[in-house]
Amino acid sequence: MDINGSRLEEHIYTLAEIGKIGETGVRRLAHSKEDRQAVDLVKRWMEEAGLETRIDCFGNLIGTIEGKKKEKPNLMLGSHIDSQPYGGRFDGTAGALGAIEVIHSLKDKGITPNRTIEVVCFSDEEGSRFNKGVFGVRALIGQLEEGELERQDKNGMSRLEALKEFGVTPDVTQSPVYQPGDIEAFLELHIEQGPVLESQEKPVGIVSAISGPLWLTVTLEGFAGHAGSVPMNLRQDALVGASTIIREFNELVKNEGTLNTVGTVGSLQNFPNSRNIIPEKVEFTIDLRDIDMEARNRLETRLYEIIKSTCSELNLTYSLSEDTRSDPRYCADWIKDIMREEDEKLGYHSPTLMSGPFHDALFMSYISDYGMIFVRCEKGISHNPLEFAEMEDIQKGVELLYQTAVKIAQS
CATH class of the missing domain: 3.40.630.10 (Zn peptidases)
Incomplete structure (x- = not known):
């Protein structure tokens, strides 16, 4: 050498x-x-x-x-x-x-x-x-x-x-x-x-x-309440919303992505993060990557549909911020x-x-x-x-x- x-x-x-x-x-x-x-x-x-x-x-x-x-x-x-x-x-x-x-x-x-x-x-x-x-x-x-x-x-x-x-x-x-x-x-x-x-x-x-990586931060907001007294059908649980989106995002990438598509949720913050309080606010990151831009764009559109429908079903509000977008x-x-x-x-x-x-x-x-x-x-x-x-x-x-x-x- x-x-x-x-x-x-x-x-x-x-x-x-x-x-x-x-x-x-x-x-x-x-x-x-x-x-x-x-x-x-x-x-x-x-x-x-x-x-x-x-x-x-x-x-x-x-x-x-x-x-x-x-x-x-x-x-x-x-x-x-x-x-x-x-x-x-x-x-x-x-x-x-x-x-x-x-x-x-x-x-x-x-x-x-x-x-x-x-x-x-x-x-x-x-x-x-x-x-x-x-x-x-x-x-x-x-x-x-x-x-x-x-x-x-x-x-x-x-x-x-x-x-x-x-x-x-x-x-x-x-x-x-x-x-x-x-x-x-x-x-x-x-x-x-x-x-x-x-x-x-x-x-x-x-x-x-x-x-090309796409990095997003998703924030879901519901309403905090006592874990022992709020009936399940009346809850606005932001963590349930986040878990639903994360699971569906994972399935989306596996089932509809290319061989090179990868998707990850690597960071999650839960508020107020207490054992006996219904989660009011959850913030999590999304990392979506592919060498095929058409495939990545298609999955991004489907992801937004998943977020919107989940929040509607669980009576949550949401916001999205784009941290990185590269071809x-x-x-x-x-x-x-x-x-x-x-x-x-x-x-x-x-x-x-x-x-x-x-x-x-x-x-x-x-x-x-x-x-x-x-x-x-x-x-x-x-x-x-x-x-x-x-x-x-x-x-x-x-x-x-x-x-x-x-x-x-x-x-």
Whole structure:
């Protein structure tokens, strides 16, 4: 291998100690003190690799190595190092530290790229803390929405306050940072977070596209009452309404979706959340994804019908807010061609597969061609402390990333 696999392994497991939970879990929420500690450590590793570093006003950590031909659009590599509240050691981290290893290996070999290369650890990819993710990359490309800095976590802290505590002062007038044409290509390596590579007994995969996520928040309101005295036929139970909608949504996706359709309710808040009070208000999230937009739109319409009819039947009121809506984005053919060519030289025989989860690359695709490399992970487990990828597989993925990056950087 051209990369230094042992250095990469050391970096991955050292970073996993920050925010460690249990034996293998990680909790590094966006803009938290653990996130800042991780950023400072990774910043040092960037500098050791020869990158000039900065932390921008949105919390993105960016490292730059200048190319010989500064007029050429840059090559950008990266991922994220924040985690879910109950996360693993490899989600995002493998790609972010793999990108740094690419630069470190270039330095080891005395190679100065023709193109300037930037490595980015994007701020708040996960979105778990403020219920709105990929914040840093959206700031870079000019896709921040009104009220982004006012969004609050479950403790009532706003993103603005959290970023200031993190050590930066956000300025939305600085967005966008990059325009179309500034970046020749964006490359991201990530664990698959699914079972396809493991089922095919392949360590690495080349991504064809990222499915489009739709995130909604549904709020149902009924009327609180004594659990012992209000007859069943007179109740306005918001939790019963939520459970009905959730069950029917699950059946809808299973029965009417495509093979690539997935739907999830991952967060639910119940008020007043007391044993002997009929639930008055329930708020829950909906995550609907597909690479087929026609299928996703059809299911979205049916979902709204389910919500409306359920609330009518149970005498509830409801409101909907749209948190994220993205179309599927397809990897650039020319980048996939380079990956396949380099993959053949390495003898990996990597399959091509799609991504159900979204990544920072999805949003970089709005200003740049992009490519992604997946690494096999055990049983497809992710967003869980049991998340695991063999270091040999990660090293192989980063080797393919290195060879692809060199080809693009020197073109």
